Amino acid sequence: MRTVRGWFQHTTGGLPRAFWYLWTGTLINRLGSFVLVFLAIYLTQERGFSASAAGLVIGLWGVGGAVGTTVGGTLADRWGRRPTLLTAHLGAATMMLALGLARPLWAVALGALLLGMFAEAARPAFGAMMIDVVPEKDRLRAFSLNYWAINLGFACAAVLAGFAAQAGYLLLFVVDAATTLVTALIIFTRVRETRSVPTGPARSDGRAPTGALRTILSDRVYLGFVALNLFAALVFLQHISMLPIAMGDSGLSPATYGSVIALNGVLIVVGQLFVPRLIKGRSRSHVLALAALVMGIGFGLTAFAHAAWFYGLTVLVWTVGEMLNSPSNSTLIAELSPAELRGRYQGVFSLSWQVAGAAAPVLGGLVREHAGNTTLWLGCAVVGGVMAVAHLVSGPARERRAAQLRSPSLPVRPVTVVRTPVPEAAEAAATGPAGPVRANR
Template sequence: MQLRETFNTYKGLPRSIYVLFFARIINTMGAFVFPFLTFYLTENLGIREEVAGTYVMLSAVSYVPGSIIGGKLSDHFGRKKILVFFQGLAALCFVPCAFLGNSMIVPWLLILAGVFGGAAQPASSAMTADLTTAENRKGAFSLLYLGTNIGFSIGPLIAGFLYNNYLKWIFLGDAFTTLISLILVLIYVEETIPSEKEMEEGKKLKTDERTEEGHLIAVLFKRPSLLAFALVSTIYSFVFAQHHFALPIQLSDIFGEESSKKIFGVLMTTNGAVVVTMTIFLTTLTKKLKPILNIAISGVLCAVGFGMIYFIDKPSLFVLSTAIWTMGEILNVTNSGVYIANHAPMSHRGRFNAVLPIITGAGWALSPRIMGSFIESYGIKQVWIVAFIMGLCGATLMYLLYLVERRREAKKIDAV
């Protein structure tokens, strides 16, 4: 594969996509607060671990009501307006935190920021779908995913230097970079919500992007393949969640508490490095395959990457395992957004991009509780057998969905 061909994957995209790419880098590069939230709650505020866990959970769960509200509003008032308004409110929540010291108001402001951030997310996803077509979406979603991870690979490093001596700049820096990214969007990205004329023309489309009328649930059930995709995706998120939950426990069991933390840090660095270096190559390599088939391949890589942990006990092999499941993560994330965009009606993009991530991400929420009980009963090592089986099951179901869609497309061609 020639280097020029590889970078051509990102060539010719709408200008607004490139602006969003740089905005993502700036925004996530300044994502200082939430990576260090647990440290802040326990060390600075002196909150017990159990109570701190409750606040962390609330900050994560706060995304859900915000997302539902933002999805609805972005379909009625515009993607850009909702994105800028709610992301701006999230940034402003961080400013008073810099000056409140050890006040218990701070955790609640961070939870509120989670609500506002959740409201902005569906607008951002809908905007990307509006700006692209089925032909160039894969490159666009891949580029934005890359931008997000470039920022996240730098942000925690900067925050680590700021945390001990310049704590208020953790909050101010997060607010400042978010506002800078929003200024880029405000100036250089046009409003993308379809006009009334485009909505009318959209009723004539022969694809799943055609305009629909009616309540979200009713319209969603008109897209059974998308609903099936979302439900199968919960298997994926359940398995991928093990890198945050079961993997640290496994490392501690093999290498001891002190060494396991260092090794886990190396593995997370590996994860970030593979995302940044391999996203463009994997996107180019699989660009001719349908998104759902790429997601099926992702499940196989997920099964192999996590399943091999059952057999290994050397740090170098854990690095190899991480590289394999990370490539699965890349294929899953970059193609899932494309699949949803290709099957969501243009009239409901905001709402679909609010509800579907909640369904697909259910595995992340359920996994720690279920696997925690499983580990207590059967031991940590058996987790990886379950992960392997679930990964293959997810891949098989995605492949069956691919076959169903291919048969449906063939019938449409025969009908014409």
């Protein structure tokens, strides 16, 4: 008992109160995250759209998300984390209801586009706020706990949505919108603005420095990491777009898909809290490479699945890779993000997910239609293997960059901040001399 209590204290103790409010909002929001899980089934079986039309709608969700993360990252740095989160959640709840009531394909497509934009605009602000409130030494635990909450909610939502859909698919949209509003209420009443006024090369009016886009585009180490995440997301998101269709072809019901995909959340809920201690002190490059390889194998096994238990086995395998990937990914992103550009860096990272969200269902549908189901899933395995090698090759450069951003005594290249020339009098009124760029998902 004393050992369990000590483990629990080590896992959850010492984290700031603001983190727990964000954690609670995450859990509530994910408990109602019914729509995206069942959108492909809803569009093909309830609405009678073709698989290609369903892929287009889900792809437009990703296109909207790409716009949302870009705008949301900029607003998080310029406007603030809190107002960005509030606006995004309120807009997402509204568009969730609109999508549920839409009937023509063009209206469904437009609703998905706008919903993706609002829903994903919250992601960079939330990630930046999480980094703001949690000290660097506690981030691995904090990100693992937040990921645990995401998947606890997801596991419950996947099962509940399967039964709720039997009462009418509109209920899925209503519940999802309601939980989004509750999350917005928690943020509004309990979480203060966490964006600090930048120092050093940032502007004296509290805004992020100019030339931010040029800074990010010149950061090859960071962009390389984002590119690897894009390929990982292209594989991972097949569980939303092509997996339910493959299971339907095997004669399995939507409720069975919900139960199978819920295994993903159940395994993470059971095991994710033990992952930080398991990977602590190990090479992040090796952990990320192993994660990519295991995830690829898991999706590759789907090529041979025809029964529910076999599909469940594949989900369990790629979930292990996901569990290894998430905390290492999140802490590395935090360390590679200069503090004054944190929202934008989070936005660019989230953009890789949105690009994948738009491309994964389209590419998956095309490969499946023209090359077959087996080729699709074995192709995922090949991508996982290539990513594993890429992580091993690029890992040392990432760790050097992270060390540069942590240490004020080391030069940081090529991350430079371009400043707009100001009169000497205005420059003299600035808060102080330029300081080092430091990184505090």
